[in-house]
Amino acid sequence: MLDTVYRDFGTGYVPRWHGDIIDLHGAYLAPARHTLLVAVDDQHEEVVATAALDSRGPAHPPNPPRLAERYPSGSTAQLRRVYVRPEHRRRGLARRLVAGLLDFAAADGGYRSVYLHTDPGVPGAEAFWRSLGEVVWDERQETGQRVLHFEIASFPAVADIPEGVTRDRRAEPQPSL
Numbered sequence: 001m002l003d004t005v006y007r008d009f010g011t012g013y014v015p016r017w018h019g020d021i022i023d024l025h026g027a028y029l030a031p032a033r034h035t036l037l038v039a040v041d042d043q044h045e046e047v048v049a050t051a052a053l054d055s056r057g058p059a060h061p062p063n064p065p066r067l068a069e070r071y072p073s074g075s076t077a078q079l080r081r082v083y084v085r086p087e088h089r090r091r092g093l094a095r096r097l098v099a100g101l102l103d104f105a106a107a108d109g110g111y112r113s114v115y116l117h118t119d120p121g122v123p124g125a126e127a128f129w130r131s132l133g134e135v136v137w138d139e140r141q142e143t144g145q146r147v148l149h150f151e152i153a154s155f156p157a158v159a160d161i162p163e164g165v166t167r168d169r170r171a172e173p174q175p176s177l
Contacts, residue, residue: 020052020054020080020081021081024036027052027054028053028054031054031055033054033055033108033110034052034053034055035052035053035101035104036050036051036052036081037050037051037052037100037101038050038051039084039088039093039096039097041088048084048085048087048088049083049084049085049088049093049094049097050081050082050083050097051079051081051082051083051094051097051098051100052079052080052081052082052101053077053078053079053080053101053105054077054078054080055073055074055075055076055077055078055111056073056076056078057071057072057073057074057075057076057078057115058078058115058117058149063149064137067136067137067149070113070136071113071115071151074110075110075111075112075113076111076112076113076114077101077105077108077113077114077115078114078115078116079098079101079114079115079116079152080116082094082097082116086123089124094128095132098132102114102154113151113152114133114151114152115136115149115150115151115152116129116133116149116150116152117147117148117149117150118147118148118150119147119148120140120146120147120148121146126148129148129150130150132150132152132154133150133152133153134150134151134153135148135149135150136149136151137149
């Protein structure tokens with residue numbers, strides 16, 4: 001993940017934006033309502049795709065109050081770190097990992113919405129997320145920043161999840177190539 005912020009984002013490591021990358025256990029593995037999925041190329045024994053989910057909604061600041069109010073922490077599943085190495089793209093890995101995150105969020109039973117933001121400058125990012133959700137704020141139009149905010153509209157409503165449905169994510173196999 002760390003090489004992504006240098007190679008694809010061009011920002012390098014910025015602690016306030018990328019601290020979760022340094023502490024994956026604290027950010028995604030230890031909290032019961034968070035998860036991290038990876039796809040591994042078994043032949044080369046390397047991680048080729050990642051996707052994570054946590055229960056923190058977009059903070060204000062830097063986001064506008066309307067986003068923080070619409071997607072509050074605790075009831076919002078935020079998708080993070082969805083990334084596929086360029087040489088492994090166009091194989092459905094991101095779609096499979098996101099489906100796994102949405103299943104995880106639905107099984108949790110406490111999430112009312114799924115939110116994410118992305119950099120539309122990353123090749124394929126904007127088209128991919130538009131195929132799964134709807135833009136709720138395009139910062140390019142209002143602030144000039146290169147950020148799009150999405151809601152995954154196909155996420156099942158809490159009322160559609162049977163009472164008592166839970167899943168122990170630690171027992172699940174991780175996607176593999």
